[in-house]
Amino acid sequence: MSTATQKRSFSAALWDYLTTVDHKKVGILYMAFGAFFFILGGLEALIIRIQLVKPENDFISAGFYNEMITMHGTTMIFFAAMPILIGLMNYIMPLQIGARDVAFPFLNGLGVWLFIMGGLLMNVSWFTGGAPDAGWTNYAPLSLQSPGHGINYYVMGLQLSGAGTLMSGINFIVTIVLMRGPGMTYMRMPLFSWTTLVASILILFAFPAFTIALFLMQFDRMFGSAFFDIALGGNSIIWQHLFWIFGHPEVYILILPAFGIFSEIFPTFSKKRLFGYTAMVFATFLIAFLGFMVWAHHMFTVGLGPVANAIFAIGTMAIAVPTGIKIFNWLLTMWGGSVAITTPMLYALGFIPSFTIGGMTGVMLGATVADFQYHDTYFVIAHFHYVIVGGVVFGILAAMHYWWPLMFNRVLNDKLGKLEFWLFFIGFHLTFFIQHFLGLMGMPRRYWVFLENQGLDLGNAISTVGAFFMAAGVIVFLYNVVYSYVKGEAAPQDPWDGRTLEWTVPTPVPFYNFKQLPLTRGLDPLWIEKMEGDGKMKPAEPLADIHMPNNSILPFLISSGFTLASFGFIYQLDGPVGRILIYIGMAFAIGCMIIRSLKDDHGYNVTKEELEKEGA
Amino acid sequence: MKAWMGKLKAFMLFSFLTILLAGCGKENLTALDPKGYGAESSMDIILLTTIVMLGVFFVVMIIYTIVLMRFRRKKGDTTIPKQVEGNKTLETVWTVIPIILVFIMGIPTVIYTFDLADTSEASGSINIDVTGKQYWWNFEYQGEEVVTSQDLYIPTGEKVYLNMLSSDVIHSFWVPTISGKMDVNPENVNTMYIEAYEEGVYWGKCAELCGPSHSLMDFKVIAVSPEEYEQWISDMQNVDPEAVPSDAVAQEGQELFQNNCMGCHAIGSAPVGMGPNLTNFGDRTHFVGYLEPTKENLVDWIMDPESVKPGNLMTGTYDVSEEEADKIADYLMQLKPSEITPESAGGLKD
Numbered sequence: 001m002s003t004a005t006q007k008r009s010f011s012a013a014l015w016d017y018l019t020t021v022d023h024k025k026v027g028i029l030y031m032a033f034g035a036f037f038f039i040l041g042g043l044e045a046l047i048i049r050i051q052l053v054k055p056e057n058d059f060i061s062a063g064f065y066n067e068m069i070t071m072h073g074t075t076m077i078f079f080a081a082m083p084i085l086i087g088l089m090n091y092i093m094p095l096q097i098g099a100r101d102v103a104f105p106f107l108n109g110l111g112v113w114l115f116i117m118g119g120l121l122m123n124v125s126w127f128t129g130g131a132p133d134a135g136w137t138n139y140a141p142l143s144l145q146s147p148g149h150g151i152n153y154y155v156m157g158l159q160l161s162g163a164g165t166l167m168s169g170i171n172f173i174v175t176i177v178l179m180r181g182p183g184m185t186y187m188r189m190p191l192f193s194w195t196t197l198v199a200s201i202l203i204l205f206a207f208p209a210f211t212i213a214l215f216l217m218q219f220d221r222m223f224g225s226a227f228f229d230i231a232l233g234g235n236s237i238i239w240q241h242l243f244w245i246f247g248h249p250e251v252y253i254l255i256l257p258a259f260g261i262f263s264e265i266f267p268t269f270s271k272k273r274l275f276g277y278t279a280m281v282f283a284t285f286l287i288a289f290l291g292f293m294v295w296a297h298h299m300f301t302v303g304l305g306p307v308a309n310a311i312f313a314i315g316t317m318a319i320a321v322p323t324g325i326k327i328f329n330w331l332l333t334m335w336g337g338s339v340a341i342t343t344p345m346l347y348a349l350g351f352i353p354s355f356t357i358g359g360m361t362g363v364m365l366g367a368t369v370a371d372f373q374y375h376d377t378y379f380v381i382a383h384f385h386y387v388i389v390g391g392v393v394f395g396i397l398a399a400m401h402y403w404w405p406l407m408f409n410r411v412l413n414d415k416l417g418k419l420e421f422w423l424f425f426i427g428f429h430l431t432f433f434i435q436h437f438l439g440l441m442g443m444p445r446r447y448w449v450f451l452e453n454q455g456l457d458l459g460n461a462i463s464t465v466g467a468f469f470m471a472a473g474v475i476v477f478l479y480n481v482v483y484s485y486v487k488g489e490a491a492p493q494d495p496w497d498g499r500t501l502e503w504t505v506p507t508p509v510p511f512y513n514f515k516q517l518p519l520t521r522g523l524d525p526l527w528i529e530k531m532e533g534d535g536k537m538k539p540a541e542p543l544a545d546i547h548m549p550n551n552s553i554l555p556f557l558i559s560s561g562f563t564l565a566s567f568g569f570i571y572q573l574d575g576p577v578g579r580i581l582i583y584i585g586m587a588f589a590i591g592c593m594i595i596r597s598l599k600d601d602h603g604y605n606v607t608k609e610e611l612e613k614e615g616a
Numbered sequence: 617m618k619a620w621m622g623k624l625k626a627f628m629l630f631s632f633l634t635i636l637l638a639g640c641g642k643e644n645l646t647a648l649d650p651k652g653y654g655a656e657s658s659m660d661i662i663l664l665t666t667i668v669m670l671g672v673f674f675v676v677m678i679i680y681t682i683v684l685m686r687f688r689r690k691k692g693d694t695t696i697p698k699q700v701e702g703n704k705t706l707e708t709v710w711t712v713i714p715i716i717l718v719f720i721m722g723i724p725t726v727i728y729t730f731d732l733a734d735t736s737e738a739s740g741s742i743n744i745d746v747t748g749k750q751y752w753w754n755f756e757y758q759g760e761e762v763v764t765s766q767d768l769y770i771p772t773g774e775k776v777y778l779n780m781l782s783s784d785v786i787h788s789f790w791v792p793t794i795s796g797k798m799d800v801n802p803e804n805v806n807t808m809y810i811e812a813y814e815e816g817v818y819w820g821k822c823a824e825l826c827g828p829s830h831s832l833m834d835f836k837v838i839a840v841s842p843e844e845y846e847q848w849i850s851d852m853q854n855v856d857p858e859a860v861p862s863d864a865v866a867q868e869g870q871e872l873f874q875n876n877c878m879g880c881h882a883i884g885s886a887p888v889g890m891g892p893n894l895t896n897f898g899d900r901t902h903f904v905g906y907l908e909p910t911k912e913n914l915v916d917w918i919m920d921p922e923s924v925k926p927g928n929l930m931t932g933t934y935d936v937s938e939e940e941a942d943k944i945a946d947y948l949m950q951l952k953p954s955e956i957t958p959e960s961a962g963g964l965k966d
Binding site: 061062063065066134135139141142145230235236237270271272273275276277278279301302303305306309310313314317318320321324325327328329331332334335336337338339340341349352353356357360361363364367368369370371372373375376377437440441442444445446447448449450451453454455456531 | 640641642645646647648654655657658659660661662664665666669670672673676677679680682683684687688689693695696697698699700701702703706707710711714715717718721722725726728729730732733784785786788790792793795796797798799801802803804806819821822823824825826827828829830831832834906926927
């Protein structure tokens, strides 16, 4: 089974990826489709900015504009940012903690295909009479009133991919709790693995709220129930609560892994251990805990009353404390260090001021009375793009440059990387900084047009120019990927003088990761060996057979069955075809699940002899 | 590369200056130049939190700059820095100071929150029932038998209580220069008060996505002196909905209006209907919320509402010719029951 070095045909590679349960390949699937949706969401953003380049523009129609903003938000959050991060967790976390795979490889395969099909399903709506158009927050009753099938696609698409995300969350928790390698105690885990654990816990508690909200929405739209229908005694505010009980932790599901990424990059390129490691871990937990306590700050203007508003205001401001701890710890990690400015480090350095601004405006938004002015304006748009782009996207791009040599056996060109950074960084601030002021000058969000002679022209034009700078940055990155693949040389095993276990495996990474599991002697295990030993990890076990799971097409088939049934649900009110599709799809999916349950699959062993043949 | 970067920096500096010169937005729309109680309260907290946060940003950026100046790796430098685990004193400092800052910002925020939510004096004050509809606003003056749409008249210098309810989806009532916003929900009445300090016409916006024409759901708040307000109320109460216009064409328009439009549009005091109340239509600063008040615009709107306000509920509910629409426009534009108008309040400032 030493498949890694064999030359294979395209169809064999395709089959390999369709059936894979290897955490690294699943990770790459997550990242590849995440990148596809990122580009899609980026194009949607450009269309939005072109529409707003001048007052009363008619580049696209009002209804289409609402579809555009809805799909931009949904795609970027659910199908781009989160999957790319989950992909990174998949690839990197097991290597960092010294594991050969995640705890449930089959579930991992199922998760990725549910995400991919959910994302694709939702985008099918463009071609079948209109995408969802009630905003990514999908507030009732607007979402109930929305004609056509757009919102049905929203419900089913997110339900599918949400199930996949929940599986990943559970999988990562179990992996980290049970499968840490020899000597890898909790307090020796790299911060990225820590934030993976905490983000997974957030997924576990936050996603069910959204799942329920989506089910209620599905019942209301497809089965005639009235959870959110006021005329029949329902209550539309309940949707807002359920959405934000999920939606606010979701922000931390995105930002915590990005914090983890930067916590790897700062020490590596400063040649200095992370300052205040223990405080960093506890700050992560505190942010996650408080993240569940603040959802109603998205609802200050709903009319919940001063008591609720005051409590949620103070809770929101309190999150600034652990976040501040992190910022200062990163700065002090560099203090006294030997700071090398490579592309990943450049992103980390760009992240600090950008994210600090996002955090500042976050505290400002938390002040209820001030929020009455900010709420639902471009100020909020500016704030969450400073957090999501300045934090999460910077983190993702930094991680790509940082771990690219490990994942794809190439070092991305540093000069191109820096050009990409500056285009993206300048474009980002051009686009979003001015939007703080646009909001306060009276421009609400989700406005298809703004009127002439309201003092909003210049700011919007600048914002649109910035968006194109960002697009240019992304194009340079894509060019860099192709360039390094064609022109680049094979990456060395440890190109950045790394500190953690993922830099101890050979590239390309063998499918079993570690021939012999390494012995971790402390925080930054590789660095310890470099300083106190010969720079090589000591094996914690003798060379022996390695047990590996078999590939399976079932995850793909189960996901396909659910997708088919989803189409059925979307169209079930339109006639018997939809209802028949539901039965076929569900029967197919459940059939595959029964096969999976009844068929014994013990995996296979990579024998000691094979391992010896593979060389050092 | 260096020269190019310099040009970029110059461009950014230039754009920043232009923005500063453009000021803080349009008078009577911007939240940055408050002229009412709510907006002023918000501005107090905005300034407080901004100053505190800029202080934090300043500290972060100082450390950041020192790090970048002092600790860059020199070429060929292979020394290994001291591996510092942490520093208890420092870590305590940057935990305790932010907690103090949270209190500095939090206490005034809580006080202001309760102040703005205090509606205990609502009875005995002016109460107005606000209804949000796709895509227009209805204002019914409690106990006065006065109803308007799109233009909300209030007296300056006193708190006016708004009881807000939507009859379809969620809207949000926002007049940035006078007050922060509050959602207009379909299931419960939200009460807020607004107080304008100065006479004037203020832009209002819908701030919660409510459909395709969300961005066109503008309205105005017209703040007049208390005497003028009394005058306006009595003028509105004395409107005769059946009054025959003097102009012959307008008379024909009135008949057409009564045959085609009265099912949805009321003139004079009437409960909130399918369409906006048109009692003082001729006084409005804008037609349809955002169009210049010209006859041409009005005829365009009557003939093809969908192209003016996508998704509106008026499209296809009547059938009039262009000639008839012209006459209806004549009738509507002469509906000017009061001397107190947006013009007399100072009009919209450019």
